[in-house]
Amino acid sequence: MTVAPGLPAVARDAQIEEWLATDLDHWCRRVVQRHFHPETGSPYWLRRAAELPFDPRDITRYEELTELGPFTLDTLRTGDPGDLVPRAVPRPLAGRVWESGGTTGTPCRVFYTPDMVRHRGLWRRWSFVTEGFQEGRSWLQATPTGPHLIGNGVWEAAELFAGQVYAIDMDPRWVKRLIRAGRLAEVGDYTTHLLEQIADVLGPGRVSYLNTTPALFQALRQRHPELVAGLEGVRLSGTQITPAMYHTFRESLGGGICGISYGNTFGNAASLPVAPDAGLIGYVPNYPQVTMAVVRKDDWTTPVDYGTVGQVRLTVLHEDLFLPNILERDQAVRLRTEHWPCDGVANVRPLQETSSAPEGLY
Amino acid sequence: MTLGYLLGGGVGTEPHGVELYKAYPVMRDLYDQVSGWTGLTVGQILEEELPTALEERQSTGTVREAALAMAVHDIFAEQGLRPDAIGGLSLGAMTAAALVGAVSREELFRMLVHSRHVPEPAPDAPRQGIALAFVPAGAPETDHPGHGHPDIHPSGDFGVTSDGSQRILMLSGLAAALEQVAAAAPPGTVVPLPDRLIAVHSPLRQPYRDFMAPHIDAMTFATPRLPLLSCLEQRALASADDVRDLFHRNATDPISLVDVYTGMKGQGVDLAFVMGPSIPEGILDFPFPVVHVDKPEHIEQAVTTAYELGIDLTTPPATR
The missing domain is CATH 3.40.366.10 (Malonyl-Coenzyme A Acyl Carrier Protein, domain 2)
Known part of the structure; x- marks a missing residue:
């Protein structure tokens, strides 16, 4: 797979700068017009347009996307992923269908056009550079692969970052199935199985960077601290990470890099630098293709105040994939950003109910 | 961990x-x-x-x-x-x-x-009750409208709310006193709990x-x-x-x-x-x-x- 063919580093950085300078309303109009174009739009959105009480082509501002309602994820579980891709993209479509975690049931599936793969790769490379990773080093990718987009990191590190990449596969669906069945001893066995493979690769000291999940890195740190201490850096995503975990990881790595990101198959966010002892881990989305709002748990259309916790609402505004108002199963602190054109999110964790009845305290 | x-x-x-x-x-x-x-x-x-x-x-x-x-x-x-x-x-x-x-x-x-x-309790005993008191997060635990009232006792501290703005305290005592203090305090500051008729964690x-x-x-x-x-x-x-x-x-x-x-x-x-x-x-x-x-x-x-x-x-x- 070619991620960014022939695009020199300067051009890549210029592309990121161009995106960050984009006016969100202008970008929103562009994506909406493309997906709802009568001849070249995407089949799914054209079908939806016929059911809507208004013409979605009249949407001119990002805030107006709420008129489309929350995106129904079942669409991505049962439908043809190609139906979300505008007909402007030549048929037959050629590329990968990626799946969401699928740890809670039937996975969601989305088709990634070459542009989407390239854009994701550019952002990922930008994150690597920003976090201090060096090109031309060796990596171990110990993450889900197969249907999971995170596994594409093997190619991204190799092709965009001139890395020599070792890979170990893990199956998060199997872990979740074991947990659901209460087979915790087998979860432990499976973790040991993964750690043995990781230790085998890391043992001889031939790997600079590890790309894995916070959960697996935590287990590695506990069982093989010497291997973690020998790394020059680690890149983490896929499971929740707390500020306390992050600081522990930094300590275990000595001076090594601890890069993290938040996201899923639909869209991602890169972490902002985390100050020593900080209680907040902030992320900024891959703007303008990805934006994230933090909204009230009881009213998905209304953002919470900065610094307070709400549900994460994700919007994908890619030219080839339009997914407005996905209500994530995550909650986060709404983050005001100084050098980013949109809000960020911080301290992401699985969504919790919020009681409105403090009298239940006693 | x-x-x-x-x-x-x-x-x-x-x-x-x-x-x-x-x-x-x-x-x-x-x-x-x-x-x-x-x-x-x-x-x-x-x-x-x-x-x-x-x-x-x-x-x-x-x-x-x-x-x-x-x-x-x-x-x-x-x-x-x-x-x-x-x-x-x-x-x-x-x-x-x-x-x-x-x-x-x-x-x-x-x-x-x-x-x-x-x-x-005896039929003619004064009714008891409990209430929650909401005070600013940084305030001392005595900074609530019931402080010093002879029929109201501090009975619990639940700590700071998730948004960091308030601290929730529990007060126990005679129901009439709690209701009186609640009525005089700014709305939402002292909230008597219905159906809680025992002055728990108090003398x-x-x-x-x-x-x-x-x-x-x-x-x-x-x-x-x-x-x-x-x-x-x-x-x-x-x-x-x-x-x-x-x-x-x-x-x-x-x-x-x-x-x-x-x-x-x-x-x-x-x-x-x-x-x-x-x-x-x-x-x-x-x-x-x-x-x-x-x-x-x-x-x-x-x-x-x-x-x-x-x-x-x-x-x-x-x-x-």
């Missing part, structure tokens, strides 16, 4: 745990046992309307709450998951004591059901404490097998006498959730499961992530969180 179990206090009137009871045989076995120890039917323990007489209602409610928290513990234990430290608030502290072997389960439940025999509970003292003195206590955090002061209960002392004082002394979770943090707790519905979700701030468990789906969420945060799911706590 260290796992803590946190048990709330108080006695709710709504039934909880019915779905868990249907889903987990280990919980049904426990409820059969509790039924045998208490003479209550499983239905009374689980979901039926609580009795109307004040102390009998309180007694049955405590059996219900303690049984549910214990059942959640047993569901995790059956899967091989146990805490490294445990703490509870009021009834939760006593239930926690039973979970770490400081008192037998049977003795705990026999004590709870014995409390139904506490004499009811007004001295008759209850005196009645229960001989029963508690006759109970057998042991050294807790795991760190058991007190809700009466910020420390771990280290001996059988410590635990007995908590059982005695719990009725009349103010409780502090802050003391419990600060103590747990001091034990290195990185994640806590809130056992049962006694601490509402999302209202309070904790110094570590918490997962509330009172429905079957919460079991999976809790274990998944433990896995993701690096709690070893298979190693006994003593070696973790």
